[in-house]
Amino acid sequence: MKMNYFWAFLLAIVLFSCDDTTDTLGLSMMPDTDNIALGAQTFDVTTETMLAGPVYAKTSMGYLGKYTDPQFGSFEADFLTQLTCTDQFEFPVKRMVPVDPSASEKTFEATSASINFYYTSYFGDSLNTCKLSVYELNKDLVKQNQSNYYTNIDPTQYYDSANGLIAKKAYSAVDLSISESIRNGSTFFPVVSVNFPLAKANQFIKLFQTSKAEGKNFKDEFAKAFKGIYVKCDHGDGTVLSIDQVHLNISFKVYAVDSLGNVIKRTQTGYTNVDSTYITTATFGSTKEVIQANRFTNDQTLEELALIKDYTLIKSPAGLFTKVNLPVGEMANKLKNDTLNSVKLSFNAYNKSEVSKFGMSAPKTLLLVRAKDMNKFFEDNLLIDNITSFLANYSSASNQYTFSNITRLITTSMNENKSAGSVPADFKEEMVLVPVTVTYDSSNNLISIRHDLKPGYIKLKGGKDNKLKLEVIYSSLSK
Structure with a gap:
């Protein structure tokens, strides 16, 4: 060989x-x-x-912010997302404290409501002052339309800039009002929290009661009533957040009950036969089953x-x-x-x-x-x-x-x-x-x-x- x-x-x-x-x-x-x-x-x-x-970006991550680079110019990111709940979701109306306990028809109100943007990472300046705006969508992000997942989606087709504003919020990637020891803790999750209108939160509680009485699925009724949000950065050049989760949290007062369902009475000094109550929270979130659409512009x-x-x-x-x-x-x-x-x-x-x-x-x-x-x-x-x-x-x-x-x-x-x-x-x-x-x-x-x-x-x-x-x-x- x-x-x-x-x-x-x-x-x-x-x-x-x-x-x-x-x-x-x-x-x-x-x-x-x-x-x-x-x-x-x-x-x-x-x-x-x-x-x-435009690229296909079907993801549960939302990107928010602006950044100007000396070599690549200006980049801007904002996003639209739907919010949803589980199929078995329920407001615990039997335990909720009504506005007027003596009224024959009970009504309930939220004590507070907020939209929370949780992020684990960011790019750019940690202390750069930014401001975001949140708008309510007035049109469905239809799942069957795959163009919703491309990064050239046009947000103006889905919200009313004149009447759809929910809230504004100033923020920075690192919140110095929180101690360094807490920020560095293993359980700390950075968040930008904005107030959500209480009147709308109360509408969702009422919608649940109506849906329950009429035998309708509340998850479907919620999707019809609240089509989602659009989040944009109005101010601040130098920071882009990578938002992992978006939660709409609605808090309300409920009675404390024992294992048999009986309302627990307060036993502290100065209280006589008074019902015990506490604040709890219901959460609606952005999940993989709903659309989250990012828009990028250069x-x-x-x-x-x-x-x-x-x-x-x-x-x-x-x-x-x-x-x-x-x-x-x-x-x-x-x-x-x-x-x-x-x-x-x-x-x-x-x-x-x-x-x-x-x-x-x-x-x-x-x-x-x-x-x-x-x-x-x-x-x-x-x-x-x-x-x-x-x-x-x-x-x-x-x-x-x-x-x-x-x-x-x-x-x-x-x-x-x-x-x-x-x-x-x-x-x-x-x-x-x-x-x-x-x-x-x-x-x-x-x-x-x-x-x-x-x-x-x-x-x-x-x-x-x-x-x-x-x-x-x-x-x-x-x-």
């Missing part, structure tokens, strides 16, 4: 065993290794920055950055992606009698020179997906198949993202685009690099891939004037 061929062949097997298939262009089976020669070749890959445009700066030809940029959320043009036609014609063993594509990043005080970090994970399949990939909540979609994590050691073997992508594209027995020499497969967040279950199985909606960016080598190299290892019959 020719030993140099043997060792080269063995090396290829070791290097590329992560791909469980060997894709063949001109060979249907592997011949005797005495007749196999390995070769390596590179092909030029062109890349360009593209505007992300200024014209991104359009200018997309024209740069010396490099490419990726900016999240919903900012800039990188388009990758793979020379599939050229490869098919030059390697038509050979077998592909491995195709490797790496994206090297420039070292960051942060201008702003609150620099954006590099996206942790990039998705490489066909441009024509990108929207469907996210709308259908697909996972990578390592055929037309791949993941790569950022390596701080090498300062790059590496897709180690996209062989099956190349061969699939070739097979799909053959015309008259061959792939057109000028055919290029358009791919897109998209920043994503990935979720794994307790067994480390990948279960979800979503658009990365946190502020971040990376500057990649390439661009129309600086071609990248696609590294190919192939095998062929030796002569």
Whole structure:
């Protein structure tokens, strides 16, 4: 056996065993290794920055705030959300303290009500003074309309700016009125709380009584009566909150009862035969079963950055992606009698020179997906198949993202685009690099891939004037 061929062949097997298939262009089976020669070749890959445009963002997270970056310009985030309750929800009217206990028809009123925006993280200045406004929606966020989940949703179609205002609130990401020891505690959850009109809270209590009397489902009746809220940042540039939960809390007074349901009497000195009462709270929240729609807007700066030809940029959320043009036609014609063993594509990043005080970090994970399949990939909540979609994590050691073997992508594209027995020499497969967040279950199985909606960016080598190299290892019959 020719030993140099043997060792080269063995090396290829070791290097590329992560791909469980060997894709063949001109060979249907592997011949005797005495007749196999390995070769390596590179092909030029062109890349360009593209505007992300609106992205599909079906999520239970809401983003709120404004941020102006010296490089990427102004970014603004606001959101609309529905609120709901459980199917078994009930106001405990039998225990609630009525406004007039002696009246034949009991009426009940809330003692207080608020909408609470809970967040675990934020981007930007922790002490920047901001102000938000909350509006009531006057139109349903229809679930069947998937456009509601894209980040170009138009809030003005769903609320009345003149009459729909519920409340305003000034806030900062870190509330210095709360002691540092409490803020650093494991059970502390930062929140922006705004007062909710008591008259409307009382309407919901009355609606529950009516629904109960008429045998209707209160959850459905609540959804009809209160279509949701729109939350926007009116003031403050420099902070974006990542809001995990939105709760409408309605508090009211109830009687304290024992295990048999009897009202407990106060026993303290100075009280005689007086009913014991306390305040409790009912919660309506934003959950995965209702719509939460984020709107992101960027200024014209991104359009200018997309024209740069010396490099490419990726900016999240919903900012800039990188388009990758793979020379599939050229490869098919030059390697038509050979077998592909491995195709490797790496994206090297420039070292960051942060201008702003609150620099954006590099996206942790990039998705490489066909441009024509990108929207469907996210709308259908697909996972990578390592055929037309791949993941790569950022390596701080090498300062790059590496897709180690996209062989099956190349061969699939070739097979799909053959015309008259061959792939057109000028055919290029358009791919897109998209920043994503990935979720794994307790067994480390990948279960979800979503658009990365946190502020971040990376500057990649390439661009129309600086071609990248696609590294190919192939095998062929030796002569």
